[in-house]
Amino acid sequence: MKKFDKVIAITVLVYLVTSLGLLALLRGMNNKSSSEYKVEINKIYLGLVEGTSFAEPDLSSYEFIKSVSFLPESSQTSKGDIEEFYKNTNGLEYEIKPWYNEDKLLGYLRFNYVSRNSHNSILFKVEFMLFIFEAIIISVLFYVRNSILKPFNTLSEMPYELSKGNLKEELKENKNRYFGKFLWGINVLRENLDYHKIKGLKLEKEKKLLLLSISHDIKTPLNTIKLYAKAIEDEVYDTNEKKILAAKQIQEKSLEIENFVKEIIKTSSEDLLEIEVNNSEFYLKDLIDKVIVTYKEKCTLKMIDFIVGDYSNKLVKGDLNRAFEVIGNIIENAFKYGDGKEIKISFYEEDYCQLIKIFNSGETISENEFNHIFDSFYRASNARDKQGNGLGLYICKYIMKKMDGEIFAECEKEGMSFTLVLR
Incomplete structure (x- = not known):
């Protein structure tokens, strides 16, 4: 200012x-x-x-x-x-x-x-015009100062406060034609961060309680297994019938422990993928236009050929923003793991479904790794020196299923391709 x-x-x-x-x-x-x-x-x-x-x-x-x-x-x-x-x-x-x-x-x-x-009269007229011109310039500068720069100066501190975790300070919304929507978006972001912070603390508490509960529940069958194993080791059982009964008890208690482990995995997966999907209808062109606006220039800067094939503007089922998230995740993976030569989007129709195929050139992965690329927390050998947590494609598959769609991967001769199926 x-x-x-x-x-x-x-x-x-x-x-x-x-x-x-x-x-x-x-x-x-x-x-x-x-x-x-x-x-x-x-x-x-x-x-x-x-x-x-x-x-x-x-x-x-x-x-x-x-x-x-x-x-x-x-x-x-x-x-x-x-x-x-x-x-x-x-x-x-x-x-x-x-x-x-x-x-x-x-x-x-x-x-x-x-x-x-x-x-004199001419010069006075020039003086008057100069005064009017100066008055207009000063008025415009003060308008910019008070209506644009001053509100923006106030807003500039908000992202810093959010980064520090100060999520309680709410910005007062107003009808400012320049920052009204921005204020609304910042407040929504603040509320979401606050919500996820509270949810994270609650989840952390629930996890600790779950671990304490399961630890207590596991102790009983575990002690039973240890007891039967010790008895077998000390040859307490003198007949085969008693030994078989002890083995059955060990097996039953092992199954109990296995069920507890499955429950832990199930609970962790549900908490991880609480993703809201608003299933409705959207036009394919709206989705592709959004992809082009976001990634065309980015590919140009990275000197990657970004090719979008011809398509018919169909009305498809699903969530526009989530579908864009899936495509964006695949393209970002292409930036990370591709060879930086080409990303191509093709379109097909099959059984009243719209297929979107995203191909990127580069080295393929082994067959064993390929079978696990949609698993949670799985990272192939080509991702060792790249940032990530192995959840991208797992989340993509989850979102597509929530939209009553599907996603497939395929190793091709010169790279990898992913095909999205939308109803």
Whole structure:
């Protein structure tokens, strides 16, 4: 804000300097004109008084003097002639000098002239226009300052506060045409972060309780297994029937422990994938346009050929934003694990379904790794030096199933492809 205030101050200063400069120029022109026209009057006057009769001089070489008239000194001069002599002519200024022949007054000479004072009105108009222009500029600068920069300066602290975990400070929403939607989005983000923070703490608490509960429940069958194993080791059972019964008990308790482990895995998966999917309908073009806007320039910067094939604009079922998330995840994986040559999106129709095939060039993975690429927390050998947690494709498959769709992967000769199936 301080830098912008300096810009406003500099603008005002430039205006004042320009305005004062014009006034100084005007004053200098007036002073110059007042001396120049007097020089011309004196020059003409000296030429006239050398004779004894008036003859109108040639004024073509004079800049200021426009005409010269003579009023003779005589008792026969009428009042009308006198009034006409002193009458203003076309707004010109005039100066009157007496004409003497030795000591005798012959009459009066009137010199009609124009001075540069007539330019005053033009300069004043320029000054006025300059003032109006400056007023408009200052008004625009203050509008930008108060309506754009000042609110943005207030908002600029909010992301920093969110990054520190300060999620309770709510921004007051207003009807600002520039930041109204941004304020709403920031508040929604803050609420979501706050919600997930509370949910995370609650989940952490539930996990600890679950671990304590399962630990307690596992102890019983585990102690039973240890007891039977010790008995077998010490040859407590003297018949095969008792040994078989002990083995059956160990097997039953092992199954109990296995069920507990399955319950833990199931609970962890449900908590992990609580993803909301709003199933409705959307046009395929809306999805592809969003993909192109997001990744076309990015691929250009990475010097990757980004090819989008022809398609018919079908109405498909699902969640537009979640479908974009799936495609985005696949393309981001192509950036990470592809060879940076080509990403191609093709379109097919099959059994009233829309198929979107995303191919990226690069090395393929082994058959064993390929069978696990949609598993949670699984990362293939080509991902060792890349950031990630092995959940991207797992989440993609989960989302597609929630949209009553499917996703398939295929190892091709020159790379990998993923095919999305939308109803």
